[in-house]
Amino acid sequence: MVNAVDALKLAIELEKQALGKYREAIPHVTNEQTRKAVEKYASEKNQQIDSLHWMIMAEAGQLETEEAPVAEEGTPKAGKCPFSGQLAEMGVDINKMGDMAEMMKGMSHDKPKS
Secondary structure, three states, rough: OOOOOHHHHHHHHHHHHHHHHHHHHHOOOOHHHHHHHHHHHHHHHHHHHHHHHHHHHHHHOOOOOOOOOEEEOOEEOOOOOOOOOHHHHHHOOHHHHHHHHHHHHOOOOOOOOO
């Protein structure tokens, strides 16, 4: 059985390796458009790595959640997680992420045996 946290940690390590190679290539890129594209890609990759850190914390039940003040539209304002506002708009309550992880552990993903 694959542990999601371990798999995500490995993904971060691979993403960091890729980011390092992009950064290594940037000074040697001769085409200006290509350099700008690689710089932009490296910046986006860095943001993806940050998001993966938050996902690991959520999956491991380590997010420090606070009661978020309610915005005028009734949607909670973003808390410490950078994508909590978007998740709330989709109906996902990050305060329950730890509970969902426990629930998912109990579910079997194997096909029924005949």
